[in-house]
Amino acid sequence: MKKLLRVSAWLAIGAGVVLVAGGVWGICFTYRNVSAEKITTPADARISGAPVLGPLTLKSQADIIREHTLKTTGGKTFAEMSRDDASRDIWITATTLITALNLGILTYVFSSLVVLLGLISIWTGIVFGALSRRNNW
Secondary structure, three states: OHHHHHHHHHHHHHHHHHHHHHHHHHHHHHHHHHHHOOOEOOOOOOOOOOEOOOHHHHHHHHHHHHHHHHHHOOOOOHHHOOOOOOOHHHHHHHHHHHHHHHHHHHHHHHHHHHHHHHHHHHHHHHHHHHHHOOOOO
16 A cells, blocks of 8 residues: 555645646746737726736736727627628638637636646645655554
């Protein structure tokens, strides 16, 4: 039983380290790519005049793009317009931008979850290691 706990401890710690490293890499990768675009939220956004770097400013920028697009199209979404409406091109561009911004948010969330799972795995490995050292087994 001690050997099983020891091996499990090392596997859990190893997996945890890999998960934490991968999650941190994902957060850094997203941050670098988003910051390289040098986007600043407009004055009428929920978070105004801020550089778009993290999940909150990504959401603020996506929301204001949608709001501006709705104002431009008279409140109509892409699906509500006729096929020959020239404003459909505006919606295609807006949808592309909003989707990219939302993907950045999801990347931050997923990477943070991976870091959390990695930390839980490391903690589990530490507990298994402590249990393997007990004399009662």
